[in-house]
Amino acid sequence: MKEAFHIGQLVRISRSSSGSSDHRIYCIVCLMSDEDEARLYRIKNTVGIERVVKSYEIEPAALTAVP
Numbered sequence: 001m002k003e004a005f006h007i008g009q010l011v012r013i014s015r016s017s018s019g020s021s022d023h024r025i026y027c028i029v030c031l032m033s034d035e036d037e038a039r040l041y042r043i044k045n046t047v048g049i050e051r052v053v054k055s056y057e058i059e060p061a062a063l064t065a066v067p
Contacts (some may be wrong), residue, residue: 007031009043010061013053025065026051026058 005011010020024041034040041058044050050057 004041005055005058010065011041011058012065013051013062014059015056015057024049025061036053 006026007028007030011026012023012026013026020048024045026045029039029044029050030042032040032042040052041055042050042052043058
């Protein structure tokens with residue numbers, strides 16, 4: 001099943017390219033695509049840190065999560 005995320009959804013990093021997980025909560029602010037037409041997501045947390053991630057790197061945050 002292909003995971004689908006949307007703008008405004010709260011997510012957290014499940015695994016990153018560096019191999020470490022990040023337990024902070026991020027909000028999806030933009031949907032993008034790369035040269036391979038793979039879907040990329042620009043995410044941002046409340047401190048202003050932005051990252052561009054692929055769908056396999058993130059997972060939905062808990063329903064009780066606060067950004």
